[in-house]
Amino acid sequence: MDPVLLSRIQFAVTAGFHFIFPPITIGLAWLLVVVEWRAWRSGDPTYVEMGKLFGKLLAFTFAVGVATGILLEFQFGTNWARYSKFVGDIFGAPLAAEGVFAFFLESTFLGLYIFGRNRVPKAVHWLSILMVAVGSVISAFWILVANSWQQTPAGFAVRHRRAELESFWGAVFNPSTLPRFFHTITASLVAGAFLMAGVAAYRVLRNRDDEIGRRALRLSVLWGLVSAILVVFPFGHMHGQQVARTQPEKFAAIEGLYTSQEGAPLVLFGLVKDRPPQLRAKIEIPGLASWLAFGDFDAPVQGIDEFPVDERPPLWITFVSFHNMVILGLFFIAAMAWGLLQRWRGRLLEGRRYLKLLVFAVPLPVVACQFGWVAAEVGRQPWIVYHMLRTSEAHSQTVSAGNVLFSILLFGVIYLFLGALWVYLMVREAGHGLQPAVAKEVPA
Amino acid sequence: MDLNTIWFLLIGVLIIGYAVLDGFDLGVGILSLFARSEHERRVYLNAIGPVWDGNEVWLLTGGGALFAAFPIVYATVFSSFYLALMLVVAALIARAASFEFRGKLAGPGWRKLWDWCFGLGSLVAGLLYGVAVGNLIRGIPIDESGNFTGSFVGLLNPYAILVGLVGLAMFTMQGAAYMCLKAEGEHLERMRRWTQGGWLAFIVLYLLATIVSIFAAPHAFQGVLGNPLFWVLSLVLIVAVVYVPVASRAARYGRAFLASSGTIIALVGLAAVGMFPRIVPSSTDLAYSLTIYNAASTPRTQTAMLIIALIGMPLVIAYTAYIYRVFKGKVVLTEDSY
Numbered sequence: 001m002d003p004v005l006l007s008r009i010q011f012a013v014t015a016g017f018h019f020i021f022p023p024i025t026i027g028l029a030w031l032l033v034v035v036e037w038r039a040w041r042s043g044d045p046t047y048v049e050m051g052k053l054f055g056k057l058l059a060f061t062f063a064v065g066v067a068t069g070i071l072l073e074f075q076f077g078t079n080w081a082r083y084s085k086f087v088g089d090i091f092g093a094p095l096a097a098e099g100v101f102a103f104f105l106e107s108t109f110l111g112l113y114i115f116g117r118n119r120v121p122k123a124v125h126w127l128s129i130l131m132v133a134v135g136s137v138i139s140a141f142w143i144l145v146a147n148s149w150q151q152t153p154a155g156f157a158v159r160h161r162r163a164e165l166e167s168f169w170g171a172v173f174n175p176s177t178l179p180r181f182f183h184t185i186t187a188s189l190v191a192g193a194f195l196m197a198g199v200a201a202y203r204v205l206r207n208r209d210d211e212i213g214r215r216a217l218r219l220s221v222l223w224g225l226v227s228a229i230l231v232v233f234p235f236g237h238m239h240g241q242q243v244a245r246t247q248p249e250k251f252a253a254i255e256g257l258y259t260s261q262e263g264a265p266l267v268l269f270g271l272v273k274d275r276p277p278q279l280r281a282k283i284e285i286p287g288l289a290s291w292l293a294f295g296d297f298d299a300p301v302q303g304i305d306e307f308p309v310d311e312r313p314p315l316w317i318t319f320v321s322f323h324n325m326v327i328l329g330l331f332f333i334a335a336m337a338w339g340l341l342q343r344w345r346g347r348l349l350e351g352r353r354y355l356k357l358l359v360f361a362v363p364l365p366v367v368a369c370q371f372g373w374v375a376a377e378v379g380r381q382p383w384i385v386y387h388m389l390r391t392s393e394a395h396s397q398t399v400s401a402g403n404v405l406f407s408i409l410l411f412g413v414i415y416l417f418l419g420a421l422w423v424y425l426m427v428r429e430a431g432h433g434l435q436p437a438v439a440k441e442v443p444a
Numbered sequence: 445m446d447l448n449t450i451w452f453l454l455i456g457v458l459i460i461g462y463a464v465l466d467g468f469d470l471g472v473g474i475l476s477l478f479a480r481s482e483h484e485r486r487v488y489l490n491a492i493g494p495v496w497d498g499n500e501v502w503l504l505t506g507g508g509a510l511f512a513a514f515p516i517v518y519a520t521v522f523s524s525f526y527l528a529l530m531l532v533v534a535a536l537i538a539r540a541a542s543f544e545f546r547g548k549l550a551g552p553g554w555r556k557l558w559d560w561c562f563g564l565g566s567l568v569a570g571l572l573y574g575v576a577v578g579n580l581i582r583g584i585p586i587d588e589s590g591n592f593t594g595s596f597v598g599l600l601n602p603y604a605i606l607v608g609l610v611g612l613a614m615f616t617m618q619g620a621a622y623m624c625l626k627a628e629g630e631h632l633e634r635m636r637r638w639t640q641g642g643w644l645a646f647i648v649l650y651l652l653a654t655i656v657s658i659f660a661a662p663h664a665f666q667g668v669l670g671n672p673l674f675w676v677l678s679l680v681l682i683v684a685v686v687y688v689p690v691a692s693r694a695a696r697y698g699r700a701f702l703a704s705s706g707t708i709i710a711l712v713g714l715a716a717v718g719m720f721p722r723i724v725p726s727s728t729d730l731a732y733s734l735t736i737y738n739a740a741s742t743p744r745t746q747t748a749m750l751i752i753a754l755i756g757m758p759l760v761i762a763y764t765a766y767i768y769r770v771f772k773g774k775v776v777l778t779e780d781s782y
Contacts, residue, residue: 060544064541079523085519092511099501099509107497108498115780116771164742165741165748
């Protein structure tokens with residue numbers, strides 16, 4: 001078997017599995033900053049209990065994120081030694097900065113937050129969840145700096161057969177860092193809001209009088225709508241425009257634009273055929289892709305045909321994952337807008353079907369994050385560093401295919417086991433402390 | 445002092461931070477294999493509950509710093525130690541998961557599973573760290589273009605395993621010294637005996653390993669006798685190591701723990717003195733070794749990293765010290781505990 005392919009599979013599996021957890025952690029941490037603030041200022045026991053419930057879910061999710069994140073810190077060296085040698089002068093610094101500025105902050109203060117509730121002053125306790133939330137955002141920033149540099153490398157010069165740093169800030173704020181940072185953070189807020197909303201809906205469905213569930217529901221639909229809008233506009237839009245400018249072949253692939261044209265249409269639906277690249281049964285809006293990307297309905301957009309065959313990303317997977325992400329993103333806005341409308345009409349607790357929808361929608365923001373990530377990373381192929389280094393020339397030559405196969409199986413088994421247990425135990429914990437509904441209050 | 449040397453020192457500091465802090469976590473995990481009751485098992489978990497995750501960050505930051513400051517070492521060592529490193533990571537995952545998963549369900553089989561994950565995960569990780577250090581001291585087969593030409597089995601040589609056992613004894617001593625601050629009653633008494641037993645095993649194995657090293661890794665002794673740092677660290681090592689059982693017998697557990705930590709600091713320091721300026725000696729030909737110069741990133745990157753470290757690390761040390769103060773004292777199990 002091909003060791004490069006195996007290493008790619010391993011990276012996709014381990015990074016993809018890890019990436020289930022951080023968006024939830026980031027989103028939930030910020031919601032807990034709000035909940036714990038109220039608990040502290042009002043002293044209301046319901047908010048205290050709410051903080052404990054969601055604090056436990058946060059700690060549990062964070063732990064699985066930590067456990068699955070360890071490998072990622074080492075995997076560049078173990079499986080991608082030639083890549084590490086090529087980018088080491090640039091890529092290591094953000095990883096180290098993430099450790100210094102974020103991991104220590106998150107881990108230390110999460111311990112204080114979970115175990116220190118009765119040991120430290122209330123202000124310090126609130127500060128500890130704030131530090132967890134701040135740390136999680138700093139962490140996202142630095143890892144996205146590293147990843148964005150692979151997408152749109154800047155601030156360097158190639159010397160001695162490697163990329164050498166020319167400008168630290170140029171590399172940090174390369175063209176895609178900020179759009180991707182804001183897009184990812186707001187997506188994480190959506191993931192946190194849907195988790196809280198799902199848990200709350202689950203509790204209210206079981207017992208309409210569950211005060212934790214009622215308050216969490218009201219908070220999360222408002223929070224969820226605001227973040228679901230932000231993730232699409234302005235941040236998703238900004239990110240799309242940046243890709244159109246800086247990585248035109250990725251833009252062409254995700255949008256399904258296979259021939260260069262002025263006034264490129266926005267493809268809403270299509271069936272991708274690879275050879276030759278074409279879309280069947282497509283539904284499109286003329287000129288809209290040009291307008292979205294460049295603010296002009298007649299702007300020329302490069303199609304995939306303009307790029308050499310060996311520099312094109314895979315078409316099917318990028319198109320499908322990008323479009324699924326967008327569909328989910330629009331669904332999140334609709335779902336939360338409906339919730340907020342119901343809240344204003346005082347009927348948020350009435351619609352059982354809507355509440356059930358919220359329960360089953362919990363995993364969807366995570367699924368959307370995975371689609372977005374696949375579109376971004378597969379869209380970068382065949383490059384590991386865009387236009388600088390090919391993925392096929394970046395793996396560790398001294399690591400055999402057998403070794404990689406062994407580690408894929410090892411971590412595949414561990415991750416499946418952890419993932420299944422995580423889901424099962426999250427559901428169990430979600431109903432923690434729930435009182436059985438009193439018979440007379442069940443609606444007739 | 446040039447930037448390369450500064451970064452050699454700073455990575456040494458990160459390794460020391462990790463060895464001292466996660467050292468007691470690993471030791472506590474190893475000791476938990478000998479726990480006598482459910483209550484005792486929970487005391488082990490909760491003794492390190494609020495801090496273990498922060499301690500492990502020293503490893504992640506060390507990995508990142510190595511990547512940034514000496515990328516060639518990061519790439520070469522991690523790809524050379526491929527299978528060993530995968531096993532370490534699997535062990536660390538098992539260990540990390542056990543904290544949160546164990547208490548979530550009540551079944552005895554369930555708890556037993558996570559007890560084994562916690563204990564064996566700590567044991568395997570602790571042993572393999574020493575094996576890795578042993579290989580790095582002795583040197584690994586690297587050819588002239590910096591590629592590893594050895595095998596996984598070759599890394600499991602007797603010398604490396606001996607160093608692995610030194611590490612295991614050291615972590616056990618450190619873990620037991622820490623548990624003396626956390627356990628009570630009969631459990632405390634046993635931890636005291638473990639501190640002294642771990643200490644004895646450490647002394648014997650360390651002396652043996654030092655003698656073997658003179659033959660197995662002669663390059664690590666070149667010129668050290670003329671290096672004042674060698675003498676200072678040796679003195680620290682002797683004072684610290686002698687003081688561990690003295691303090692432990694006198695029931696001065698805080699001091700015994702500091703002495704045990706001092707031992708680890710001196711030991712890592714001495715290993716660094718022996719290796720400098722090499723980071724990975726080549727056992728094929730010493731001239732092919734990776735050094736702080738031929739494996740480094742550019743001065744610009746090392747400067748940027750230095751600024752990051754100077755801003756970040758004092759903050760880290762300050763709030764880490766704070767959290768240790770908050771959780772000072774014996775373990776009290778509450779509803780928030782694991």
